[in-house]
Amino acid sequence: MAAVHSYNMLDTLPEKDFDNITALTASICDVPISLVTLLDADRNFLKSHYGIPFNETPRNISFCGHAILDESNIFIVEDARKDPRFTDNPFVKDMNAIFYAGVRLINSDGYPLGTLCVFDTKPRTLSKSQKKALIALAYQVVNLFEARKRNNILMAVQQELKEKNEELKNFAGIVSHDMKMPLANMIITSDMLRSKYGSLLDDQGMVYLNYIKQSSFTLSEYITRLLEHYESDKTASLSNEVFDSSDLLENIIELLNINIDCEINLPENNIEMKANRAALEQIIINLVANSLKYNDKKNIKIDIECTEESEFYLFSIADNGMGIPKNKIKYIYDLFTTTGKLDRNGKKGNGIGLSTVKKLIIKLGGEIEVFSELGKGTTFQFCIKKINL
DSSP states (O other), rough: OHHHHHHOOOOOOOHHHHHHHHHHHHHHHHSEEEEEEOOOOEEEEEEEEESSSSEEEEGGGGGHHHTTTTOOOEEEEEEEEGGGTTTTOOHHHHHHOEEEEEEEOOOOOOEEEEEEEESSSSSOOOOOHHHHHHHHHHHHHHHHHHHHHHHHHHHHHHHHHHHHHHHHHHHHHHHHHHHHHHHHHHHHHHHHHHHHHHSSSSSHHHHHHHHHHHHHHHHHHHHHHHHHTTHHHHHSSSOOEEHHHHHHHHHHHHHTOSSSSSSOOOSSSOOOEEEEEHHHHHHHHHHHHHHHHOOSSSSSSEEEEEEEEESEEOOOOEEEEEOOOOOOGHHHHHHOOOSSBBBBSBOOOOSSHHHHHHHHHHHHHHHEEEETTTTTTTEEEEEEEOOOO
């Protein structure tokens, strides 16, 4: 009974896959009735019923109640009127159920769940090929049961993961927002201490004060990136709009507020784009910011390309920076994973930005790949799907 209930098939609606099997079984065996049954404690549930209008019968008068206890390959009653087990059976007397043949549906653990069976209103026998077909079709019914069970398990796991992820997003959002204000206060307070009491501090005291402020900035940036990652689904679901690629890229350069010597080459051609501007902006900001941070050259150079195909917009962002070790490339999109390299300011990355980038690109129907040579630079190429507005 536990095995039967584990499939969650009792009291479910008819399904075409099972109905096709009972129709085929009836045709092969040349009978008017064919059933896929599941034996519950006190009833015989008919998952598929070809040739009769009802979907369950009492177990104590069912032929399948006998068949499921019989360990032969196929249980056959050629003339129920002559069988002492069925002579007084209501199905025989009232519905003229004379012939019966049933094959047990045995799952992968060896438990019989029900039967694939056929009925006729007259005495008869099955040929060798019909018996073989009935056994083979019963095996396919079990395969369908197993497939449904696996699918149910996967759906349950998927739902659980979705709920856990939602909980994590809510937790990250609440904690991050709650931490933002104290960090801002720490930064402001360190500036106030420097201004009011800086003359009273020795060099070591100033170092400590700078460390407090810098650490607060680092943690604040980490929290901002974390929020971006967990809000990327929301960003990807924002409305699509029409905009120019040149305007987008120029705004991004302005937003980055670059204060170091840097040559950024933008595409010569302008493209009218139909896409999720907010998500695309976040992707490019992350990639260009990485090109700036992880660059050890005196003269930083970044080349940005933007082209279009029939169904996609293509982007390329290439720099002359530090490059990525070959053994680290396949891990760079993993959340909280870093290459171990410090940026040009001596800080270690948080492993959130590229994870967010890839997540957004996939949500926009695209892909991303990276080409890098240690000490010479890195190129990120990605595409996003065009949107028909």
